Amino acid sequence: MTELLFRDDGYSRSCAALAVAGDPRGILLDRTVFYPTGGGQPGDTGVLRLASGQEIAIIDTVKGELPDEVLHIPAPGTALPEPGMEIVAEIDWERRYRLMRMHTCLHLLCSIVPGAVTGGQVSDGRGRLDFDVPGSSLDKEALTSRLNALIEEGHAVGPRWITDEELEAQPELVRTMSVKPPRGSGRVRLMEISGVDLQPCGGTHVRNTAEIGRVVVTKIENKGRQNRRVILAFAE
Ligand SMILES: [Zn+2]
Numbered sequence: 001m002t003e004l005l006f007r008d009d010g011y012s013r014s015c016a017a018l019a020v021a022g023d024p025r026g027i028l029l030d031r032t033v034f035y036p037t038g039g040g041q042p043g044d045t046g047v048l049r050l051a052s053g054q055e056i057a058i059i060d061t062v063k064g065e066l067p068d069e070v071l072h073i074p075a076p077g078t079a080l081p082e083p084g085m086e087i088v089a090e091i092d093w094e095r096r097y098r099l100m101r102m103h104t105c106l107h108l109l110c111s112i113v114p115g116a117v118t119g120g121q122v123s124d125g126r127g128r129l130d131f132d133v134p135g136s137s138l139d140k141e142a143l144t145s146r147l148n149a150l151i152e153e154g155h156a157v158g159p160r161w162i163t164d165e166e167l168e169a170q171p172e173l174v175r176t177m178s179v180k181p182p183r184g185s186g187r188v189r190l191m192e193i194s195g196v197d198l199q200p201c202g203g204t205h206v207r208n209t210a211e212i213g214r215v216v217v218t219k220i221e222n223k224g225r226q227n228r229r230v231i232l233a234f235a236e
């Protein structure tokens with residue numbers, strides 16, 4: 001098990017940790033600030049610094065086989081840490097912050113389109129959601145101006161935990177049909193954008209919608225009779 005520091009604080013850029021195990025497929029630490037690929041958000045990149053001064057470049061982060069296991073994937077050919085070695089783990093913060101801003105913006109997009117979400121993806125500087133909505137009911141300019149209004153209004157964003165039973169009783173909270181929230185641990189993390197959106201999510205988010213900055217809907221694609229893909233980018 002890895003202690004997942006990004007879960008409580010998405011703004012943690014680095015942490016001290018101990019190496020637990022490591023092979024070329026991934027390095028396991030006892031705690032980490034690196035977010036592993038999941039829920040449409042890509043894994044973090046960054047660096048692991050050893051006490052010797054050696055640096056291990058991390059090119060991706062993924063989930064391991066066990067719950068809460070995080071594998072830090074080293075650049076090919078890098079020397080690996082020995083178990084028990086003290087490490088400072090530091091993410092590429094500039095990239096992560098852009099991912100957090102775009103990820104949070106996808107929650108806003110979800111809140112203004114009436115229709116189930118069938119898929120989604122955050123990438124560096126861009127994001128998309130697929131909606132099960134008919135015909136040409138979505139308008140690029142209208143969505144862009146509504147999103148930027150919600151961003152400028154500066155809504156607080158924060159986690160709220162509920163039990164599995166409470167979620168069962170409120171299935172309408174789950175907007176994303178393709179990404180089911182993780183069950184079984186007894187509780188589920190919801191992300192709340194005050195007055196705008198509330199849904200289960202395990203990703204990383206900014207604390208206030210104003211941090212997102214201006215965005216633009218660049219494209220609405222037709223991906224089948226009832227499937228519309230809305231693609232977003234930062235405006236500057
Ligand atoms: Zn989220």
